[in-house]
Amino acid sequence: MGTWTNMEPNLIQQNSRSTFASSVMFALLFLCLLGCQQEAAPVAEPASPEQAVQQQTEPAGPKERALAAKQALFDRLSSRLLAAMSSGGPAAAIEVCSQEAPRIASEVSEEHGLKIGRTSFKLRNPKNSPPAWAQRFVEERTVEPQFVDLEDGQFGAFLPIMLKPQCMTCHGPADQIDPQVLSKLNELYPDDQATGFQIDELRGWFWIEVPREG
Numbered sequence: 001m002g003t004w005t006n007m008e009p010n011l012i013q014q015n016s017r018s019t020f021a022s023s024v025m026f027a028l029l030f031l032c033l034l035g036c037q038q039e040a041a042p043v044a045e046p047a048s049p050e051q052a053v054q055q056q057t058e059p060a061g062p063k064e065r066a067l068a069a070k071q072a073l074f075d076r077l078s079s080r081l082l083a084a085m086s087s088g089g090p091a092a093a094i095e096v097c098s099q100e101a102p103r104i105a106s107e108v109s110e111e112h113g114l115k116i117g118r119t120s121f122k123l124r125n126p127k128n129s130p131p132a133w134a135q136r137f138v139e140e141r142t143v144e145p146q147f148v149d150l151e152d153g154q155f156g157a158f159l160p161i162m163l164k165p166q167c168m169t170c171h172g173p174a175d176q177i178d179p180q181v182l183s184k185l186n187e188l189y190p191d192d193q194a195t196g197f198q199i200d201e202l203r204g205w206f207w208i209e210v211p212r213e214g
């Protein structure tokens with residue numbers, strides 16, 4: 001925080017060059033990530049017309065519904081972030097992310113008839129604190145997906161989010177984050193705890209509450 005003000009001018013120059021390079025890298029990595037994501041989840045071809053009908057009419061179980069909502073939120077956040085990064089750079093993307101991430105989560109919740117959000121043991125936005133039932137998983141810092149029956153009859157899913165290279169722009173060690181990005185983060189999130197992460201580290205979780213039918 002604020003350490004960049006002590007930088008030598010030549011360091012600042014170097015820094016902005018590498019920031020541009022890392023923005024480009026980010027965009028490429030993100031495209032790659034989205035590409036891989038699509039490949040990893042092929043749509044199953046129904047073997048027969050009867051099966052196709054059955055697949056359409058059979059209601060999805062709570063676990064499938066939770067996973068589908070997670071995928072939808074992930075995809076929507078990723079593409080919105082990518083668009084914001086490529087049009088305005090990382091500092092502008094933070095602004096977009098701060099306004100749109102909560103809205104996108106409510107949108108997906110409504111469309112899927114459940115509640116979904118993101119949380120962490122090191123929060124950026126204090127409003128992303130976990131629901132009470134997930135508190136123990138946060139304390140354990142679980143890296144395994146958790147599926148639980150909740151007291152009120154709902155179904156809960158808690159799914160880990162690992163840090164990818166393209167997340168480092170805004171969640172990496174503070175001394176590696178672009179000064180403009182850092183000052184934007186400080187402005188919007190004065191209590192930001194969500195820097196200092198390394199690639200492949202646990203960053204947080206998606207939590208989902210699925211109401212049971214009937």
Ligand code: HEC
Binds near residue numbers: 095102119122124170
């Ligand atoms: C352009 C900067 C930026 C990038 C890149 C970015 N994030 Fe974030 N992240 C944010 C902001 C801003 C928030 C706070 C959003 C809000 O207010 O809900 C956030 C919040 C989160 C949260 C919610 C918990 C919390 O701390 O509030 C998780 C989990 C998260 N990010 C994971 C990731 C992962 C994983 C990646 C890489 C795929 C990533 N982020 C990339 C800016 C970024």
